[in-house]
Amino acid sequence: MTKNYSMLILPGDGIGPEVMDEVKRVIEWLGENRGLNFDISEDHVGGKAYDVYGKPLSDEALAKAKEVDAVMFGAVGGPKWAGVDYDKRPEAGLLTLRKELNLFANLRPAMCFEPLVDASSLKPELVSGLDIMILRELTGGVYFGEPRGIEDLSNGQRRGVNTQVYETYEIHRIAHVAFDLAAKRNGLVTSVEKSNVMESGLLWREEVEIIAKDYPDIKLEHMLADNCGMQLVRTPKQFDVIVTDNLFGDMLSDVAAMLTGSLGMLPSASLGEVGKGALYEPVHGSAPDIAGQGKANPIATILSFAMALRYSYDCADEAKLIEDAVNDVLADDVRTADIHQDGKMLVSTTEMGDHILNALTKLNS
């Protein structure tokens, strides 16, 4: 009996719908060639949802997102909605999904495709073969801690306050994700904090060590966040899984991203408790400057879908097939504008999709 996988597709604004169209073609290909059947629902999100429903995420879309195995998200935002009320701005659609699905684990792989080694700002030998995973805690820490705010002091000064706060359960659940990921990868977790100057960092280190006892086969290392930033650009291949809090993860994942070249190549996953919420999206935004021109690189979104296959649908073989197809297309010198170099073949969004489908067919035969 063939299994049906449920998915909600939210293409969003700007280049979101264009890049998502290429994912839909890959899904169709998987149905025809690998017998994977997806029950797909689709809705608006972000500015488009505001235009249609008067809010950036409809109640129906939210209910559906909670029900399905995974949400595929494009991108939201754009100048058209710059004047919209703060709580109805396009980005609020994404924040609502993260909060309501309790997506506490943000997975940002930094993988260097061999044909793009020259696109990195680091020396080729430092990034060739690079494959690391930054795991960022997404729902706690200083971005959400109380008290927070800006207050006027009696002496005419003002004071800005944010609070870094983590509780045991938040550290334990993200640590479990880190060790589980490392078990399927190269068996090394680097836990990153500032335990030398922050009590919350000390707690983070101690609680991660407690969880490590459940995973005797995984090696655990600790690293201070400032050193980790330095090591990422010095010898990035020393890492396997880096697990860290919301603030440090925000910065370190962007540093790691740039090791690999273009924004148009970077996928991500945000996961809740197992089986209770998963959202996959490219790291890039809605790129209004190139929207509707067929210039967008669909690879980040296609690779996000590959992550969905691996983490939500237990289809690691098909995930690998897609990653290999992307690599083969890049090795054939096929490039969208964002990764184009002299002497390479410049293609549109749809043409990149065509090449990936052809590579999939070749690999599958």
Ligand code: NAD
């Ligand atoms: P952006 O990521 O949209 O674009 C930055 C630059 O990268 C642009 O020059 C763009 O053309 C290019 N780019 C991005 N993705 C590309 C792709 N797939 N192929 C080729 N080139 C690509 O960031 P921005 O310009 O700062 O923001 C634009 C809008 O997107 C804003 O409204 C912002 O709020 C929103 N945004 C949304 C998300 C999200 O939906 N998760 C994330 C970031 C920004």
